[in-house]
Amino acid sequence: MTTHGSHPADGSSAGDSANLPAEQAHPDERVEVHAGDPVANPGLGSHQPRPTDVDPAAEKRAERQISLLFAISALLTLGFCVAYFAIPRDAVLFGTSALNLALGVTLGLALLLIGIGAIQWAKTLMDDHEMVEMRHGSGSSDEDKAEALAAFEQGAEESGFGRRSMLRGTLLTSLGVLGLPAVVLFADLGPLPGNAPRRTVWAKGVRVVNDVTGEPLRPDEIQLGQLVNAQPGVFYEIAEGEEHPAYEGTELLNAKAKASVVVVRMLPDEIVNASSADKGVDGILCYSKICPHLGCPISLWEQQTKNLICPCHQSTFNLADGGRVVFGPARRAVPQLELGLDDEGYLIALGDFAEPVGPSFPEMYQD
Amino acid sequence: MRQLSTHRRHPLAGVLVLLLGLVVAGGLYAAAAPGSARADSAGTDADLVAEGRELYLTGCSSCHGQNGQGILQREGGQYGPSLIGVGAAAVDFQVGTGRMPMAQNSQQAPRKEPFYDAAETEAMAAFVAAEFGPGPAIPGPEYYDLAGVSDEDITEGRELYLANCSACHNAAGIGGALGGGRYAPTLEGVEGVHFAEAMITGPQSMPVFSDEVLTPEDKRNIYASLREIQAEPASGGFDLGRVGPVGEGLAGWVAGIGALVGFAVWIGKHSVRASKQ
Numbered sequence: 001m002t003t004h005g006s007h008p009a010d011g012s013s014a015g016d017s018a019n020l021p022a023e024q025a026h027p028d029e030r031v032e033v034h035a036g037d038p039v040a041n042p043g044l045g046s047h048q049p050r051p052t053d054v055d056p057a058a059e060k061r062a063e064r065q066i067s068l069l070f071a072i073s074a075l076l077t078l079g080f081c082v083a084y085f086a087i088p089r090d091a092v093l094f095g096t097s098a099l100n101l102a103l104g105v106t107l108g109l110a111l112l113l114i115g116i117g118a119i120q121w122a123k124t125l126m127d128d129h130e131m132v133e134m135r136h137g138s139g140s141s142d143e144d145k146a147e148a149l150a151a152f153e154q155g156a157e158e159s160g161f162g163r164r165s166m167l168r169g170t171l172l173t174s175l176g177v178l179g180l181p182a183v184v185l186f187a188d189l190g191p192l193p194g195n196a197p198r199r200t201v202w203a204k205g206v207r208v209v210n211d212v213t214g215e216p217l218r219p220d221e222i223q224l225g226q227l228v229n230a231q232p233g234v235f236y237e238i239a240e241g242e243e244h245p246a247y248e249g250t251e252l253l254n255a256k257a258k259a260s261v262v263v264v265r266m267l268p269d270e271i272v273n274a275s276s277a278d279k280g281v282d283g284i285l286c287y288s289k290i291c292p293h294l295g296c297p298i299s300l301w302e303q304q305t306k307n308l309i310c311p312c313h314q315s316t317f318n319l320a321d322g323g324r325v326v327f328g329p330a331r332r333a334v335p336q337l338e339l340g341l342d343d344e345g346y347l348i349a350l351g352d353f354a355e356p357v358g359p360s361f362p363e364m365y366q367d
Numbered sequence: 368m369r370q371l372s373t374h375r376r377h378p379l380a381g382v383l384v385l386l387l388g389l390v391v392a393g394g395l396y397a398a399a400a401p402g403s404a405r406a407d408s409a410g411t412d413a414d415l416v417a418e419g420r421e422l423y424l425t426g427c428s429s430c431h432g433q434n435g436q437g438i439l440q441r442e443g444g445q446y447g448p449s450l451i452g453v454g455a456a457a458v459d460f461q462v463g464t465g466r467m468p469m470a471q472n473s474q475q476a477p478r479k480e481p482f483y484d485a486a487e488t489e490a491m492a493a494f495v496a497a498e499f500g501p502g503p504a505i506p507g508p509e510y511y512d513l514a515g516v517s518d519e520d521i522t523e524g525r526e527l528y529l530a531n532c533s534a535c536h537n538a539a540g541i542g543g544a545l546g547g548g549r550y551a552p553t554l555e556g557v558e559g560v561h562f563a564e565a566m567i568t569g570p571q572s573m574p575v576f577s578d579e580v581l582t583p584e585d586k587r588n589i590y591a592s593l594r595e596i597q598a599e600p601a602s603g604g605f606d607l608g609r610v611g612p613v614g615e616g617l618a619g620w621v622a623g624i625g626a627l628v629g630f631a632v633w634i635g636k637h638s639v640r641a642s643k644q
Binding site for chain 2: 048049050051053054055092094095096097100116119123210211212213215217218220221222223224225226227228229264297298299300301302303304305307309311314316327
C-alpha cells in the first residue's frame with residue numbers, strides 16, 4: 001500500500017484515483033515526476049463491481065461452488081489412497097498401468113481443483129479494489145549508509161585487524177591455503193592414459209567371433225549383404241585351467257567399448273578401394289563399430305548403398321571405399337581391421353587397428 | 368478310333384507306344400524336375416509353378432524382366448532388381464507383406480495390404496524358386512514358434528536383438544530413420560514367418576543374417592524377446608509409440624506444460640463485471 005517505510009506520505013491509498021503522480025503536492029527527490037510528460041496520464045477508470053459484490057445470491061452461489069471444488073478435491077485425494085491399495089500393480093487400462101493412471105488422475109485433479117478453487121475465491125469473493133503503488137529509488141538513505149560505515153570502522157578498530165600484523169598474516173595464509181585442496185583434487189582425473197587410447201585387444205591371431213553367442217566365423221557362413229556384429233574371441237575363450245574368460249566386469253566393458261567391430265560382405269568387384277579390399281577376405285571386410293566422431297556404436301548398415309550410418313549424428317561411412325566419410329560431422333574414416341584366416345579356416349585379425357578407434361583426440365595428430 | 372484299333376497289331380505299334388510313353392514321362396519330368404531337384408525350395412508342384420509363372424508374367428515381369436534378370440534403366444539404376452537366386456523366402460516376404468508390387472517407385476517399398484492372396488503368393492514363390500535358381504526356402508516354424516520358449520531364451524534373444532537389430536529398428540522395435548529417405552520399418556505386428564524371411568534374405572536396405580551366424584534358434588529367441596517387449600504395457604503412461612525419452616519429453620514440455628500455461632492464463636483473464644452499480 002505504501003511506497004516506502006520512511007516516506008509514508010508519498011503513498012497512494014487504494015481506490016484513490018485522484019492522487020496520481022502528476023498531481024502530487026510534495027514530490028520528493030527520489031520520485032522524479034515531470035509535469036510535462038509527453039504521454040498523458042490515462043488515470044484509473046471507475047471501479048466496476050462484480051456480480052458477487054452487488055448480488056447476495058450470486059455471492060452465496062459462488063461460495064457454494066468453491067466449497068464444492070474443495071470437497072471434490074478431498075474426495076479425489078481419498079480416492080488416491082484407496083487406489084494405491086485397491087488396484088493391483090499389473091492391471092492394465094488403455095494400454096497403460098491402471099494403478100499409475102488412477103494415482104496420476106486422482107492426485108492431479110485434486111491439486112488442480114484446489115488451485116481452481118483458490119483462484120475462484122480470489123476472483124469472485126475477495127476484495128478487488130484497485131490500488132496504485134509509486135515507484136521509488138532502491139538506494140539506502142544517507143543516514144543508513146553513514147551508520148553502516150561507522151559500525152564497520154568501529155569493528156575494524158576494536159579487532160585490531162590493522163594493528164596485529166601476525167594475526168592478519170596467519171588468517172590470510174590459512175584462507176589462501178584453503179584453495180589448494182580444490183587444485184589437488186584434480187589429480188583424480190589421472191593417471192594419464194598413456195598408450196591406451198591407441199590400442200585395442202585386437203592382435204595377430206585373435207579370432208573374430210559373433211557378438212553375444214561368441215561363435216567363431218568362417219567365410220562360407222557369411223553371405224553377400226550380410227552384417228555380423230562381432231567381437232574379439234578373447235572375450236569368450238576360456239584358457240585352460242581358468243574358469244572365466246580373461247576379461248571380466250569393468251575391464252571387459254572398457255575393452256569392448258574399443259574393440260567392437262562390424263563384419264560385412266560384398267562382391268569383390270563392388271569394393272572401389274583396392275588397399276581396403278586387400279585387408280579383407282574375399283569381399284569380407286571388418287571395420288570398427290565405434291564412430292570416429294564421438295564414439296557411438298555404428299551398425300546401421302545399408303547393404304545396398306554400402307553405407308554405414310551412425311545413429312547419433314548421422315555420420316555416414318562408405319565401407320566399399322575404405323570407410324570414407326560421405327556425410328556428417330566425422331572428420332576421418334572409420335578404422336578397418338585387417339582380416340586373415342587361421343589353420344582351421346576361421347576369420348582372425350592380422351593385428352591391431354592401424355590407427356586409434358573411437359573419438360579423435362589431440363595427441364593422435366602429434367606423431 | 369476304329370482305324371487305330373485295327374492297326375494295333377502293326378509291327379510298328381509297339382515302337383510307337385514306347386515313344387509316346389517316353390515323351391510323356393520325359394515331359395512330366397522336365398516340368399517337375401527343377402522344383403523337386405531342390406528339396407529346400409517350397410512348391411514342387413508343376414501346376415503351382417505354372418500358375419506362378421502366369422502371375423509373374425502378368426504382375427512382375429514388367430519391372431523384373433521375363434526371366435527375372437531385372438530391367439536396367441538407360442540412365443543407370445534399374446526398374447526392378449534381378450530375382451536370380453532370391454528364393455521362395457524373398458517372394459513370400461515381399462509379396463506377403465504387400466511391399467511388392469510397389470505402388471510407386473520411391474526410396475523404399477512400404478508394408479501395405481497384400482495385393483495377392485496367400486495361394487497366389489505361394490504360387491509365385493514356387494515359380495521363382497523353381498525357375499530363377501536356388502535360394503532360401505520359406506522358413507519353418509522352428510524360426511518363430513514360441514511354444515516352450517524359456518525366460519533364458521528371451522534374455523538371450525534380447526541381447527542378440529540389442530547387438531544386431533536395435534541400431535536400426537530401435538530398442539522397442541518401432542523402427543527408425545536411415546539415410547536418403549530410407550528407413551527401418553516398425554516391427555509392430557510383423558508375422559513370425561515374415562520376420563524370419565527378412566533376416567534370411569535381407570530385403571531392401573536390410574543386411575542378411577545367415578543361419579550359420581544366427582541359428583534358427585537364435586532367430587526364434589530374438590522373435591520371442593520382440594514379442595515380449597511389445598506385449599509389455601506402457602507403465603510410464605501413454606508412450607507415443609515408444610519413440611523414446613527425447614520425443615516424449617518434448618511432447619511433455621511443449622504440449623503438456625503449454626496446455627497448463629494456457630489454462631493458467633485463461634483462468635486468470637476470465638472475469639465477469641456487473642453492469643449495475
